[in-house]
Amino acid sequence: MDTTHSTMKPRTPLWRRILGHIAAQWNLLAMGVLIALAYVFPRVGMTGGALRAEYTVTWGGVALIFLIAGLSLSLDALKSGLPHVQAHVVCAGFTYLVAPALAFGFGTAGRDAGLDVYVMGGMVVTGGLPTTVASNVSATLAAGGSTALASIEVLLSNTLGPFIAPLLAKMFLTPQMGWDEARPGRGDLTPIYVRMAKQLSAALLGPMLVGLFIQHLFPRPVARIRTVLHLAKVAAFLTSLCVWHSFSNAFASGAFLTASHASIIYLCFMSWASYLILTALVFLVVRLPGIPGTAAARWRMSKRDSLALLFCGPAKGVAVGAPTIAILYADRKLAVQAKLSLALVIYQGEQVAMAQVVVPLLRWWARDEVAAHEAAEAERLRAREIAKTRGEQGVLEGEKGVATGTEDVERGEARHRQLSIDEQLAVQR
Template sequence: MTFRKDELIKIWNHPVTEYLKGKWFFYCLAIFILLAHFFPEFAADDGMIRGQYSIGYGAVACIFLNSGLNNKTKRLMAEIARWRAHVTVILLSFFITSSIVFGFCAAIKKSHNKNIDEWVLIGFLLMAASPTTVASNVMMTSQAGGNDLLCLCEVFIGNMLGAFVTPGVIQLFTDSPLFKYGNPANGSSVRDVYRRVLFQVGLTVFVPLATGQIIQNILPKPTQMYTDFLKRYHIKIGAYMLLLIMFNSFSTAFKQHAFTSVSHACIIFVCFFDLGLYLFFTLICFFAARCYLILLVFTKEPVKGESSWLYYYSYKIFRPFYYNKRDTVCLCYCGPAKTAALGVSLVTSQYGNEKTNLGKMLLPLVLYQAIQVLTASLFIPLFKWWLKDEIEEGQGKPVGDLEMTAMEGSAESSANCEDEIDSEKACTSHEGESFDEDQSSSTEDRSIHASK
């Protein structure tokens, strides 16, 4: 049976074929996992290509160099000043998720189930205390239409703090009588963690991002040509580099015999438990970002001189904790995510002398990263649909809830105000406009006034 050229073109452009082509990332990921299984020595840490350096540093640095070239400096600096979002992500990523996992692991330990290895439970504690992932959440947030600049800031801050917070949280949990056997207390190993993580985050996140920003401002035209080239030919550097990071993580896990040192029942349990944790944490992050209680308490915007001082200042402090939709997408990707790029280094540094059980401890983290990437990619069309109304209101640009964005010092409203309004008088001239006009227009005017 032969097909004519026009029939082949019709099949190639069919909606089913388009959908299957859109899932190319999953096919490539499956191929890389198979390669990692049969050739673990190639891309593993201390392997043939020294994966911890060539991929752990090189691939991650490419992602953030590309981000630095594609994002405006003014907007990036405005997002860095958003302390409320940083506090929310830090609490969710380091403390709330890890405390929940500790409770689950304690219950599993108490059940005395022989199919669940005790060192795998230590691996769950390590995974839960790890900082947010370095690459995948930035890529997923951008594709979903969320606030990718805020995500960049959360990645940098979270991984810098992870060098100090993660070992402390692990020490706290393993001081429990249930997990005393997994306490990594060793002064030299903790110092080594600090040194390695700070060095790695500096070289893979801060330096490439700063370099991209410098190039963008010194050579704006070549930078614009570069970004246009990527868009024109649909080149997705973040996705390609993420595949390499996953390749390195699975190669290291296979090299450490993570999948053969425990029973099949334990591996199945880890897969389903990781999936349940990721979904549960995403739900927690969503409700933390869109806490309806805040709307019930602060029903109207206060007017200075008319409202009580308690309500006025409480509104200014707590009302912005109800985030707009774009920021919510960012928080839903950053809060539950756990890094394997730095997490493996954290595990190996703290348990450098515990080579026998190293593979078991890496198992939950490596599988969690694979599950979070697959699940997060499935959330992209859902988040796009949720952001659809804001994209339409912003004439193709997802602008979020402008009033809250302005009160938070958002980059979106700050950039718009600086680009479109030449003087402060022009920016504040909206104050006297009538609020009987279209509600979305008046909300935007108030937000611009608030940002100034």
């Protein structure tokens, strides 16, 4: 009897696969809906608007993002990823050296071509920002990469970023280089760092440390809450709210109307180019394709580690970037701040879209290491379950042994008491 058809799984209908693919892009769709809402109702999410988004989003939303990050970053993963100095050097080098230099080159070229100086200045500021938080770890996980390495890179980048980003902006955007209109602040960096320390410590480092501490004290309840409440998706949605707030300011202040169409088009294309160039450069540096030799083999990172750096290296975080721009240009009008934020929010949307495209491609490229890692993880979990089962059996046998021993002791004590009684009776006789 032919049982081939009976053992084959039914093929998923095409419409269901299409709906599943669309649902998987929920973050991108949510961002599009929020941008449309910002266009229709700009005064709801603008600074000073109905929801007072400069507090509810820039403070409250960002604080929740980093609290969730602290609750989500695996402590074991952070410990295992910390010794990977080579990866830290590569990630920090691209985040705070290569990306800022590339953004400065593109921004200066656009400014010299007569494009809007504030939009181009925002491109330069965006280049020096730290990597994003939620999407890096989730994209690395989806591609089968090392989430341990992605977690530690996110933590290190966002710890250093609030201190390095203002310095880079001040270094690049100087009057001597033709950036007098877009230079941050009007004096030294001290007032800027004071504001950064006040706001970002309260909304960034503080919540993240609190989350890590809570996770350390209550690891199992936190893991359960993280799964039940889908905290990763909550953090991604809160990040989209930061984009919504920035677009609300842009639409309310007329930033898209006062900035030339050429500036916006140039910004969009250069954002795509920057992400692709940085991704390609990270790949070349960590994999050294086509280069033989022992030294190259020692330097070359595994595919899973490479995946983490391919997502962390080019990415920029709007959760830190939006308040950073607001602090750097606190003395400027809302219209100027909105123009400076355009590069950040456009880059954020494009990097989310690019991640959705490259995740399946990178997973296919690293399929051998991903399959080996998943098999090892499955074997480790199976061994843990076996050990747990044996441990429970051992406990039961131990309890049974203790019970038997207790019964023997009680019988012995009873015999001893009976002997004592017999001896006393014998003496009386």
